[in-house]
Amino acid sequence: MLRRELLASIAAFAAATPTLGWADEPGLQVGAPARFDARSLIQRAREMAAESYTPRPKIPKSWRDLTYDQYRKIWFDSRNALWEGTDAPQRVDVFPPGLYFPQAVAMFEVEDGIARPLLFDMDVFDKTDKFPDVEIDDTLGYSGLRLRAELHKPRIFEEYAVFQGASYFRGIGAGESYGLSARGLAIKTGDPEGEEFPDFIGLWLERPTHGDDTIVVHALLDSPSVTGAYTFHITPGEVLHMHVSAHLFARTELRHIGIAPLTSMFLFDDTNRQRFDDFRPAVHDSDGLLIHNGGGEMIWRPLANPKTLQISSFVDVNPKGFGLMQRKRALEDYNDLEAHYHNRPSLWVTPGEGWGKGAVALVEIPADLEVYDNIVAYWRPAEAIPAGSEYQMTYQLDWGADPAPTSEAEPMRVINTAAGARPEGGRVFAIDFAPNDHMPEDLDTITKVVTTSAGTVTEGILQRNPATGGLRLAFTFMPEEAKLAEFRVQLRLGDAALTELWLYRWTTT
Known part of the structure; x- marks a missing residue:
């Protein structure tokens, strides 16, 4: 489906008498x-x-x-x-x-x-x-x-x-x-x-x-x-x-x-x-x-x-x-x-x-x-x-560049998602989150929420990313017999969201 090459619009609405534009060029x-x-x-x-x-x-x-x-x-x-x-x-x-x-x-x-x-x-x-x-x-x-x-x-x-x-x-x-x-x-x-x-x-x-x-x-x-x-x-x-x-x-x-x-x-x-x-x-x-x-x-x-x-x-x-x-x-x-x-x-x-x-x-x-x-x-x-x-x-x-509204309570943003096969089977997903003022020093206080609609996922490993100053969460997905899986991932502090809610659809085809 070629969205850039679409057919366009219309015929003229009314006949009219032209008037010339400025001297050097005809003008519209x-x-x-x-x-x-x-x-x-x-x-x-x-x-x-x-x-x-x-x-x-x-x-x-x-x-x-x-x-x-x-x-x-x-x-x-x-x-x-x-x-x-x-x-x-x-x-x-x-x-x-x-x-x-x-x-x-x-x-x-x-x-x-x-x-x-x-x-x-x-x-x-x-x-x-x-x-x-x-x-x-x-x-x-x-x-x-x-x-x-x-x-x-x-x-x-x-x-x-x-x-x-x-x-x-x-x-x-x-x-x-x-x-x-x-x-x-x-x-x-x-x-x-x-x-x-x-x-x-x-x-x-x-x-x-x-x-x-x-x-x-x-x-x-x-x-x-x-x-x-x-x-x-x-x-x-x-x-x-x-x-x-x-x-x-x-x-x-x-x-x-x-x-x-x-x-x-x-x-x-x-x-x-x-x-x-x-x-x-x-x-x-x-x-x-x-x-x-x-x-x-x-x-x-x-x-x-x-x-x-x-x-x-x-x-x-x-x-x-x-x-x-x-x-x-x-x-x-x-x-x-x-x-x-x-x-x-x-x-x-x-x-x-x-x-x-x-x-x-x-x-x-x-x-x-x-x-x-x-x-x-x-x-x-x-x-x-x-x-x-x-x-x-x-x-x-x-x-x-970044027109979405922001606030002091804005969660840590997802700045990159990477995925690839693991030699022992399954796929690894790595999600990078940008730093903000709410990121705690003690990563053990953060709750990792990683769920899938099909197959199985690991709890995930949470680390600081020295290149971004933020956090990286990596987890492994085992499809088993699944052809499609919906992932839902978020880091939380108590009852509050620390990060954006990361949603992803994985398919085999």
Whole structure:
């Protein structure tokens, strides 16, 4: 399942008369004005849900048939960016259609309650003489957008977020490299009958005023099962903050949806290094799922690249947050001078209200190459959403090196998991915990909790790790006849948790 290569969005919403941009370059051209506000977008989504789903027209075949190398021969000239040459604190670039993006996304500039469509114009792109001749017609539009702001120096606008492909978007904290993605909505992820990918078919960008750090982006979502209206308040910085408000309208009964879905890549680390003949010690965009559940537990679930599809469900009521994290952050952890996996962001989800009963779902898909996004995590409500009904939610997305909230009572974090075979049989697991102020001098006062759902485990050996300053717990697992086992490991001081709760699924296939 190739999560990075998804088909995207929509046809144009209205015909319009172009107006030229500034003199040196054409600039992005805009069309006829129309009134716009968030309430009208919600009403538009509500009306669409009452109608049958109609797929948007595809762009010409000459664009859809572009190869990867050909698509790289055309790119946006940033001198044509939206709001270039103005005092607006943000810049917006657009991406060409084609390749993995066979439909256009309608885009609008919004100022003082007036929306003007961004009209497709080949002149805003640069291209080499190797870019083939392509057909130009009224189905064409841009495939997505990139946001830029002054992150480090005045008048130097650096990118920090991209919206492109279905309902996918990516973000980074200042100075980071792109890694994992988020989506507007996931439907039937991992289901045998196949997944449904809703599209953001339109994007509305409110022009920020001079000195305003936040940009507001509205999105219209459409798919056979559901429509939706989204509003993003996006503030770049060392940690990129996105406040998301969404109104969903069910065309059909929604039995399996994913709220705040996150998509990432995990190929190998110290748990499965032996399966890959690679000079690098690890390859992944994220190394674990972190959950702060409604009961106050901090759960760390190391990610895996299984040999068969694995779906895990962490049942909860009103979760406090969850996210896909990249905790290994040293170059030597990956030894990759090009991919910069040590600089990929983590992404934390904080619900804006009580989400009730449900589960954090984790989908792990087998992968043999790092180009495949094979990890998905999301919140799955316990109750189905009936056809014809409306569902609302808000949440915060924080992108950065370590965006999860912390407190003085925070347990010792898991910083590494390693596994391997023992010559005498079984497998050894070694879990490293980072030091904190609650780590006692006397290790005998610590209770080791090591359990398995199948096979047998040893009590474990607890030692100080001089390399980390923290603790290492190592235990041996004997599978016996088991094909699958769920481990639950934690260090405790009396009745209190000293460490995060380490959960892991072991399988033979």
